[in-house]
Amino acid sequence: MTERIYRNEVSVETARALLSYDPLTGSFRWIEKPSWGVSVGEIAGFITSAGYRSIRIAGVGYQAHRLAWLHYYGEWPTNELDHINSNKDDNRIANLRDVSRKGNCENQRRPQRNNTSGFLGVSWAKNEKKWKAQISHGGKKRAIGYFSSPEKAHEAYLAVKRELHAGCTL
Structure with missing residues (x-):
């Protein structure tokens, strides 16, 4: 992939071509080998110090819950995504909702x-x-x-x- 991708500009087509997403478990797996040392089929991403899963695509880090929304619905969320059960690594689509900052708080x-x-x-x-x-x-x-x-x-x-x-x- 040679094109430069900026935050929230990765397309749904690119995300779906690189990653599989299971909406029942919230996990992502690599469809294509993203980099040296990472295998196809491996769980994508890592847990940040804040407790969220982050996945790097073309050198840009994306929060997995936002990628889950993009992957499932075909578009980026318009507001903040709230983890309904407050578990920051529970990225099941049923646990995510697109809400205002106030609703999230x-x-x-x-x-x-x-x-x-x-x-x-x-x-x-x-x-x-x-x-x-x-x-x-x-x-x-x-x-x-x-x-x-x-x-x-x-x-x-x-x-x-x-x-x-x-x-x-x-």
């Missing part, structure tokens, strides 16, 4: 690193000596309430999250 499942409760939307309220549930919506934090356990606070958080965040699949 609304499907967050893991608490921030500094969260000591271990539950999304739950923190310890020192003054009240209870667990506090709160959620962000419309750029503002909204208090949900105080609870005797982090589990109860998390249940309340999830109920409100499902109501407010259309992109939530929890």
Whole structure:
């Protein structure tokens, strides 16, 4: 392949000629030998430090979930692709959805690193000596309430999250 390919410019025809994609498993395999040391039939790509699978085509790295969308639907996604179950290497077509940035953020499942409760939307309220549930919506934090356990606070958080965040699949 001698043509220069820029990000998101690899055609569906080129992707399908080089890679087979199994929509039930989300895996890619090489149809053509892409480079020295890589065999036909081998699983394509590698896991990046961010946890996504990346596949190089003509020297350009592509995220496997975006290639899965291209391979399956014949066109690039128009927005961000959300891994519904939050597993960044689960590239089954049933686990991918084309959503806005907001919709992608609304499907967050893991608490921030500094969260000591271990539950999304739950923190310890020192003054009240209870667990506090709160959620962000419309750029503002909204208090949900105080609870005797982090589990109860998390249940309340999830109920409100499902109501407010259309992109939530929890």
